[in-house]
Structure formats: C-alpha cells, structure tokens
Amino acid sequence: MTDTRMMEANPAHLPKYERSWLANQKVIEAAGYRLRPRYREGWKPSWARWRLPHSWFEDGQFNPTPTVMDATRAVDGKQVVLKLVPETCVFEEEMAKLFSAEPHRMVPQNHCIPLEDTLKLPDKPMPTLVYPRMRPYNDPRFRTFGEVVAFIHQIFEGIEYMHKLHIAHKDCTGQNIVLDPSGMYPDSFHPIKKNRTLNYHWFAKSHTRTQRPPRYYIIDFGATKYYDPADGPPLDFAIRGGDKTVPEFRNFPNVPPQNPFPTDIYYLGNMLRRDFVKKYYGFEFLESLVADMVQDDPILRPTINAALTTWKLRSRLVGRKDSFIVGPFRWIRHVYRTTGYIITRTPAVPMPRDEGQSRAHADKVE
Secondary structure, eight states, X not given: OHHHHHHHHSTTOOOHHHHHHHHTHHXXXXXXXXXXXXXXXXXXXXXXXXXXXXXGSGGGOXXXXXXXXXXXXXXXXXXXXXXXXOTTOTTHHHHHHHHHSTTTTTOTTOOBOOOOEEEOOTTOSSOEEEEEOOEETTSSOOOBHHHHHHHHXXXXXXXXXXXXXTEEOSOOSGGGEEEOOTTTSTTOOOSSSTTBOTTSSSBOOOOOTTTSOOOEEEOOOSSOEEOOGGGSSOOBOOOOOSOTTOGGGTTTTSOOOBOHHHHHHHHHHHHHXXXXXXXXXXXXXXXXXXXXXXXXXXXXXXXXXXXXXOTTTTSBOOBTTOXXXXXXXXXXXXXXHHHHHHHTTOOSSOOOSOGGGHHHHHHOOO
C-alpha cells in the first residue's frame, strides 16, 4: 500500500528495493538478461502524461517481492527470474547446483527447479540465481481429481528423491511448489499480472492441466541440507518454514534438535489438508493419508511412498466456498470440456508427456 501511494504521488520515484535492481540493470544486461522497461535507465512512466492510474499500464506493475525480479533472456526470449540469495542461506547455491548437474539433472524423479545461471551483482554479497519463470502450483485452479493426483504424485516423487539422497528440504510448503507454465501458456504471460499477456494488452492464452500436463517443481533451498548417514541419526536445530503449525516446533525457539525428514512429511500433509481436503468436496480418499502425515509424533508419520487411489478422477472439483450462482456455469463448462477429453482419449491423470525428457521439457521455450 505504501509503495503504491508513493508511486502515485511521485511516479518517477521507485521504491528503494526496486531502485536496487535499476542500479544493477547494466550488469544484468551485460550478463545476457533484460529487465522490464520500468527497471531500465531513462525510464519515464507511460501513465504520467495521461493522468491515469498506474495500474492500467504495463510499466506501472511494481514487483512485490524485493528478493526476486523477473527478466528475459536476451538470446532466446526465455522468461526467467533472478533471485537474491540471503546471507543466512549458505547452502542454497550449493543445493541448486547439485540438483541441476549430472547425474541428477536428467532423472525424471528429480523435481527440484533447474538452475539456469548464476550472477554476481557488485552491491550484493551473495550470488544471484537465475531460474526459469514458473507459476504457483495452484494457479490456475485445478479442475479435476486427476489433475490433483498428478500433482501429488510428482511432488511426492520429488521429495522422495531428495530424501533418498539424505537431503531434507525443510520448508516444502505450498508456497515453495510451482508449475512449469510453458505448455499451459504457450505465449507466456505477464510476470506480475499473470492473467495478462507479456505486453499487458490482452488476456493470456491458456490451456488446462489436462490438455497440457505441466511438470511441478520444488523451489527455495534456503534451509535445505544434506545429512551424512555416517554421522548417525539426522538431528538438527529447528528452522521454522512458511508453515508455523509444525507440532514439534510449538515451543520454538526452545526446541531440541529434531529429525528434519518427518517435518517435510508434515509440511506436505498439511498442504494437502489445507489446499484440498478442507477446500474442496470429494477428497475423503485423502483424509487417512493426511491424518498419518500430520500426526503430532514425528516418529509415527509415514515415509513418502504412500499409494493414492485413482477413483473419481474425472469428477469436477467443487470449492466449499464456490457460489451457487457460478457453480452451474462451471459445471456446464466442465461437462463440455470433459466430453472432449474422453473423445480424444486424454488421460484422466495428466502427466507430462515424456518424463524421460523432463529436463529438456523444462528448458524448452514454446
């Protein structure tokens, strides 16, 4: 709110954290990445002469996250994000590079977001990591049970892969899970207003998850850590992630060293409970699994290899807060859409076409 008022009062004046990106614009450009016009030298607000709200214009869209900036790779136009690594996240670059290198990069079960590049900005003590631009895992909304099952399968698979390598994510909450939008949004979309085109003129063209099955990725390795099995049981001091409800952290910071792997299980289970079981009708088939994953005693939680049933996969998801007026129209669209899927034999559980080429899929620009 403060930033918006400041911009309206003095539109040529960027918030402090945005001016930092502007100051590094030439260095970023020399590394092969273009920032939006708003963050280029000599920028003049396009809305100033029209005396209209800045929100109506592309260059009036300010970046809400100080540590992350959208950019375009100059050589091929690929949309990327630049992430500043906090000084406290000493393992983030190491973990990002580990999962993006051989032999892990081409393993289909590896769902850690691929690292594109690493930059060194002169006024930043830590590196700036370059990742492909993604969307939140639940944006746009899921349409069928099959789409949800495909999502759960991929993310469970990704955490299982990390755990097999004795690596705990330690913050695998919903905010750190994303989807690759390159298939669903073939012409891309605006980095701030995600329902608009890159130039902000029109609504972005999109497909459903069933039409163009996305690959899901785990991001943010700021707390991620490797635990050598030779050192004995993996115990570590608590690090509170985005989900503050973890039972073993209730007395934080007065918490004895914990095994971080069951905490990952809790994070995933509570995400399923919050984002699906409590939000939509029909997810009773997940309730038993979720109940096991969120048990107060970490020792009693299962590992990440639980099997999910696949019944009711083509049923439409009905939000518990959906309007009775809007609901019938969504139902009609769902029947029309699902009929097409059945005629074209589109799978009910929409998985990316070629899991064996998963990393090539992530790198491709459609």
